[in-house]
Amino acid sequence: MPRARPTSTSASPGWNRSPRGFFKASEWELEDAEEESVAIITNRAPRCFVTEHGRLTGMRFDKVEHELDPSGRITAERVVGEEFLPADDVILAIGQENAFPWIERDLDIEFDQWDVPVIDKMTFQSRRPGVFFGGDAAFGPKNIIWAVEHGHQAAISIHRHCHGEPITTRLPPRINLQSRKMGMHEWSYANDYSPLERRLMPHVSLKERFKKLNIEVELGFTAEQVEQEVQRCLNCDVQTVFVAKLCIECDACLDICPVDCLTITHNGAEAQLRTRLKAPARNLAQPLYVSAALPQTGRVMVKDEDLCVHCGLCAERCPTAAWDMQKSELHWPYAVDEAAHCAAQKPKSA
Ligand SMILES: Cc1cc2nc3c(=O)[nH]c(=O)nc-3n(C[C@H](O)[C@H](O)[C@H](O)COP(=O)(O)OP(=O)(O)OC[C@H]3O[C@@H](n4cnc5c(N)ncnc54)[C@H](O)[C@@H]3O)c2cc1C
Numbered sequence: 604m605p606r607a608r609p610t611s612t613s614a615s616p617g618w619n620r621s622p623r624g625f626f627k628a629s630e631w632e633l634e635d636a637e638e639e640s641v642a643i644i645t646n647r648a649p650r651c652f653v654t655e656h657g658r659l660t661g662m663r664f665d666k667v668e669h670e671l672d673p674s675g676r677i678t679a680e681r682v683v684g685e686e687f688l689p690a691d692d693v694i695l696a697i698g699q700e701n702a703f704p705w706i707e708r709d710l711d712i713e714f715d716q717w718d719v720p721v722i723d724k725m726t727f728q729s730r731r732p733g734v735f736f737g738g739d740a741a742f743g744p745k746n747i748i749w750a751v752e753h754g755h756q757a758a759i760s761i762h763r764h765c766h767g768e769p770i771t772t773r774l775p776p777r778i779n780l781q782s783r784k785m786g787m788h789e790w791s792y793a794n795d796y797s798p799l800e801r802r803l804m805p806h807v808s809l810k811e812r813f814k815k816l817n818i819e820v821e822l823g824f825t826a827e828q829v830e831q832e833v834q835r836c837l838n839c840d841v842q843t844v845f846v847a848k849l850c851i852e853c854d855a856c857l858d859i860c861p862v863d864c865l866t867i868t869h870n871g872a873e874a875q876l877r878t879r880l881k882a883p884a885r886n887l888a889q890p891l892y893v894s895a896a897l898p899q900t901g902r903v904m905v906k907d908e909d910l911c912v913h914c915g916l917c918a919e920r921c922p923t924a925a926w927d928m929q930k931s932e933l934h935w936p937y938a939v940d941e942a943a944h945c946a947a948q949k950p951k952s953a
């Protein structure tokens with residue numbers, strides 16, 4: 604998004620050729636800019652700088668409108684007018700598009716309608732075996748975390764390809780679970796639920812910011828504030844693990860659960876089951892946990908993870924240890940794991 608330093612008569616605007624919903628910046632980044640009086644002007648494609656007597660006076664823009672396909676992707680841009688915006692200085696912040704003019708089109712690397720290579724989402728292989736893509740070049744602009752993950756996945760494919768192994772056969776991710784119980788009411792994680800609201804990051808005052816343009820705007824938290832912030836952690840890595848055959852249906856866990864996310868009931872169709880819970884499960888994006896049939900009555904234990912605050916009270920109260928709080932560790936295989944696995948599969952020779 605190009606940005607102009609304020610002229611004597613205007614505030615500092617930022618221009619973007621697309622509508623706000625298509626910006627690469629997060630909403631909070633835009634709000635931070637607006638806090639600094641940056642007026643965000645959308646649907647303006649830069650055409651040229653305008654100078655008078657060798658001095659910049661502003662920029663001329665095409666006013667554009669966009670056509671979207673049913674999935675909401677921009678398919679076409681139409682110029683509907685033009686506009687001159689005055690400026691003393693212009694700072695360019697450009698994003699770049701993928702371009703592959705250097706790849707010959709007779710190599711069997713297929714390109715789609717956006718002229719980017721067609722890549723398999725699991726193996727990162729193009730339509731030409733042995734040619735792999737990752738990062739922004741594979742699926743367009745994302746971020747560094749995705750680029751690194753693409754690299755890991757492509758490395759697995761390359762390793763298997765070089766060893767003549769099928770690249771679609773890969774080690775699955777694994778989860779290890781380990782109880783956190785240390786005593787009757789003692790867990791090796793902080794299980795107190797903190798209802799504190801998320802703390803807003805303190806910022807340097809606007810006056811100070813404009814006086815010194817090279818200072819960090821976010822001041823950070825004090826040690827005491829950090830201590831309070833981490834107490835809001837819901838311990839998502841500590842899972843409630845249920846063993847149906849141990850449950851005697853005493854209802855103690857249902858009574859103690861502070862958010863009513865546990866129910867013992869007859870099983871049934873999911874849509875109907877969701878309405879029969881102690882607290883109806885309305886977030887359809889969150890699957891329900893439904894146990895195996897309980898030994899006493901054949902009913903099931905249902906848990907709505909959407910509400911659970913991982914306090915461990917169900918596991919503390921349960922007289923038979925049917926509930927336990929267990930730390931989960933996710934093991935996501937890398938190429939080195941594939942290599943060790945392939946080596947272990949090979950027949951040993953004396
Ligand atoms: C302005 C901006 C801000 C961003 N901020 C963040 C951020 O805060 N956090 C975040 O996670 N991500 C951010 N991103 C996204 C992040 O930078 C990218 O997702 C990431 O760098 C992609 O990594 P990559 O290895 O796929 O590609 P790149 O990092 O772009 O690396 C590709 C490399 O290939 C080289 N190259 C290109 N063509 C050829 C060729 N023909 N021959 C040889 N070499 C070639 C390029 O010079 C480049 O060095 C930002 C991106 C932009 C543009």
Ligand code: SF4
Pocket residue numbers: 843859860861862863864865906910911912913914915916917918
């Ligand atoms: S961990 Fe706490 S919130 Fe979650 S089910 Fe058990 S008692 Fe309820």
Ligand code: SF4
Pocket residue numbers: 849850851852853854855856857917920921922923924925926
């Ligand atoms: S407290 Fe334990 S035994 Fe009682 S209903 Fe809950 S899981 Fe079953």
